[in-house]
Amino acid sequence: MLFSRRGSKGALRLPFSLLLLAFWEAGSGQVHYSVPEEAKHGTFVGRIAQDLGLELAELVPRRFRVASKERGDLLEVNLQNGILFVNSRIDREELCGRSLECSLHLEVIVDRPLQVFHVEVEVRDINDNPPVFKEREQRIFISESRLLGSHFPIEGAADEDIGTNALLTYTLSPSDYFSLDVQTSDELSKSLSLELRKSLDREETPELHLLLTARDGGKPELEDSVQLLITVLDVNDNPPLFVQAVYRVHLLETTENGTLVTTLNASDADDGVNGEIIFSFGTDVPLHIRKQFSIDSSSGEITLVSRLDHEERKSYEIQVRAVDKGSPSMSNHCKVLVKVLDVNDNAPELTITSLSLPVREDAPLGTVIALISVSDRDSGANGQVTCSLSPHAPFKLVSTFKNYYSLVLDGALDRESVERYAVVVTARDGGAPALSATASVRVEVADVNDNAPAFAQAEHTVFVRENNAPGCHIFTVSARDADAGENARVSYSLVERRVGERALSSYVSVHAESGRVHALQPLDREELELLTVQVSARDGGAPPLGSNVTLQVFVLDENDNAPALLAAGGGLGGGGGPGALSPSSLVARGLGAGQVVAKVRAVDADSGYNAWLSYELAPEAGAARSPFRVGLYTGEVSTARALDEADAARQRLLVLVRDHGEPALTATATLLLSLVDGGQAPKASSRAAAEGAAGARAALVDVNVYLIVAICAVSSLLVLTLLLYAALRCSAPPSQGACAAGKPVLVCSSAVGSWSYSQQRRQRCARGRGRPRPTSWPSAPVYLQV
CATH class of the missing domain: 2.60.40.60 (Cadherins)
Structure with a gap:
């Protein structure tokens, strides 16, 4: 791997190798890759097209595209060779802070047919951040009367990396008087103190200068140093002592302002002013903690002064300093670890992306209609979300990946029965009481020519007097088509046949749009008593559908023949x-x-x-x-x-x-x-x-x-x-x-x-x-x- 360190000492560049991990997660369709942070532009990540089973030639025709909830410009895909590569600088600390897991979630979408793939790219930490002391020097005042084995707390360094890259080791420059004592707590933090190994004599040695060096566990390791300026004091030789070195407190994120967090208990063996203690936050306590909590300098009571939010910060580490009023004063430190407990105060969030609307009524089962993503800012059971559909409709939700669903067709559609559906997606978390959110999807059903024109009855009896006027209207046929648009546009025509020696069309005609039937010539009952006319109705679909109706035209007699x-x-x-x-x-x-x-x-x-x-x-x-x-x-x-x-x-x-x-x-x-x-x-x-x-x-x-x-x-x-x-x-x-x-x-x-x-x-x-x-x-x- 290549890591770079930026600072006053210049830039140190080392060769690095990129380890690729690409596999399909069983049942989920997910591809995993890994890439180190700070990788250069163009760094190979994976052959994403090959790993997803897609041909290179079909990437452009099928509209291959990549979407991401995180910054979408970090990774890019070359559509010519199907390779996923680094497009811009990736800073793991900027993306995920000190979280142990850091991944970029990509959605790969292709059309014809529509497919959705989920790709997870793990951003691996590199040792690009050295340990940093907050100050270039630390002043320590130690009474000459302190006993051997006494401990004097000092402030350690901080490293923004994680894991081994943030595992710090400390060394102290050689000294006859002090040795470095490192205590590791269960919170993966270390408490540093100087242990007195040789009695101090202010008249002989009024000051000591030591160099404290912190090194991380990266390869190559990075380091930082701080000067320890030790002043040997006289007289007030008993510092305040805390009952506990670490105070642990659990608070619900809904705890009201003004609530007492904890009360610190410290004592000083000195008498008088030298034994009076003043409590305060350590100099290294960040500003946001000072805005969140307050401490009573006399009683040592720590009070909540601002609302907690588990989704913003899950824990606080507060360094507290106890200083006596001696001259010079003596101090001691303790830690207060506040863990914020989650409360189900965030409802799930739904995002719906429509893909295939409207839906043809002959669409096959399993057609993907919309993509649904859900999220909940809470954690644990409060952040576990389940989705459901209402009301009963021919659709179902299919889970494609964690917190991702597809709305797919689960039953046959019939536009003539239902033209549109209002599907409500409900997301409900696992809290108590549970919170929910809803989103509606309006699914329009597109018409298909699946209904032929239908007549009210298959046969009609019509009576016409002979010697009628040419062009006389004798009947109107009407057919109804249950489809819509062109599929429901009905046109009428005459089914041609022979009537004796003449064609039927020489007797009657049918208007193509109105269905009006006209007699083209006068009818003679003595020549033709019954005329059977068949009319066809065809719709405008492709292919067209049709049906027929029969008219039994009886010619009524007129007195036009003498005896x-x-x-x-x-x-x-x-x-x-x-x-x-x-x-x-x-x-x-x-x-x-x-x-x-x-x-x-x-x-x-x-x-x-x-x-x-x-x-x-x-x-x-x-x-x-x-x-x-x-x-x-x-x-x-x-x-x-x-x-x-x-x-x-x-x-x-x-x-x-x-x-x-x-x-x-x-x-x-x-x-x-x-x-x-x-x-x-x-x-x-x-x-x-x-x-x-x-x-x-x-x-x-x-x-x-x-x-x-x-x-x-x-x-x-x-x-x-x-x-x-x-x-x-x-x-x-x-x-x-x-x-x-x-x-x-x-x-x-x-x-x-x-x-x-x-x-x-x-x-x-x-x-x-x-x-x-x-x-x-x-x-x-x-x-x-x-």
Whole structure:
């Protein structure tokens, strides 16, 4: 090792060697090094990167850095070779005073991934401080009458080093009269005195000059000397004597000012003034002790005059001098050792350094969130600190080193459940009563795209009237995403598919932001009764998440098709236009009332009430006196009365076919009937007339039965439909609805009644106005029958 001594005698430089000690402490991740104080700038301390298991190439990318609570400029790390070296002068006495342990605590932090290492560098003492006497000379007055073996206290030297470097040995220059007596106390301090070996004679030797030399135990050893000027006195030959050479006192640091510390007891064998004693502090007592304690010069009582603080000073060594009033006076010394006992008067201190905030909700367990350091100025159990967390949260404290903790993730996070946590760290010491301190850490949870947009229901039923205006709004879809920011920004799109020969996008469109669904063209129920639309919702996350909703779009019927007449062969006849003529037919005179002579059949491409047809004779001239009539819902033409000779030979009937839409649409059929005598009517015609009459009577009976059944069925369906419609209206959002105004009533047609359908139609539910009525047979062809 190299040590240097600075003084008036010059500087002495010696070679030194540096002993390195680097090892991992089991379970704590700590590296220990040692370095002597006063080492030069650049002195090698240790290969810190290698010892921590770090590659040199990753020091800069991982932001290798060193932090220290003590002076941070004492040590430095070369990022090129990973060597820890001395950056500036290290003075152990300045850092730690006379403490036996002196270390620099470093925190090494690297990122990606975050790691924290603790490095302890022990600063070893070198013998750089020589023993020092407070004065260059000491005057001692000794009576010539003192007995052999008498001891005369003298002041020793002080050394700021520790251990062997501060272990002092004393030598006295050769003398016939005195020898040096050294007494070692249990406080590692030495009491010096001169022992009288030969009687003194003032007339022969009035003064003696001795040299006292103090040497420390360092290598090389350092020394200092003081001149002892001994004056031989006459007469007052008995100095004061203390009952104890050392007084030991223990005081709590909370002891109040004015408390009596101890009372010194000394006596003098002389009489009169020579036996009166005055107590005082020794000349070597520092100023801070004189401010802390006072002594009564007469009684020897030492009193506390200033507050004690165990954290500032743990003990006091007070040199007390007792001087008699003789001439010349005589004195003696004793020591008062005051030990200050610790009281738990300092609460723990917390320091929190946040590292990884905010925390992603998908962060893995064990992620370090913050570094926490605790300290307590008290000692013993009063300075032992434990940390805890509150309230219950998915975090825990991990002890990384003495009084150092890491706040780490201990459970899964879900931002949608808890967006932030207020974690309170409580540090409590081991005193009685215990003192505590708290610090809070606000942990924000960062969002991750882990929630897909969700619709309130998977399917909606939408009703739209046919012949709607292009661009009509028919529905609004809405999805909610539990995430935040871009992860919750929902956009809508149409799931493309084919509808017949056309693409779905030619029928409807979806606004990407609002979710409004529009019909792009007028819909025709006769062409498309049900349109299934699937809408997709996607969020703005990476990767995006999505879900779908289905719209069942029912096209409601409008009365946009007039009735169409059917020819006798089953096909459309006459184009359904007004005045369509049927072939001339022969009717035998003499037929009775109620005989069916012909039948008009028609169909309507619409549905429901819009396809419910009724038949009647057109109100033209002579229609009121016509011998024929037409069935209101059957279209059967029958005799209103018995035919007679007065009836015209040619009868022209105009049958008006009307649906029940609003407004109603009509078609007309013209029948030409020729009345002939019974013998002239063809047999086939007679047979057809007979069969028609029989069929008409059977049909009327069946119609009555079907009407009763249809009324019951339609009533039941009406009640069920109204309940279903009310439930749909309550569950549908406000924007749901068809384009047409008004609130159509949902009814269901029956398989029996007077509604007429085309051969392509089937029974279905639809919306209409008014009450339901019975329908006709749905699939039978309509024809003209004479």
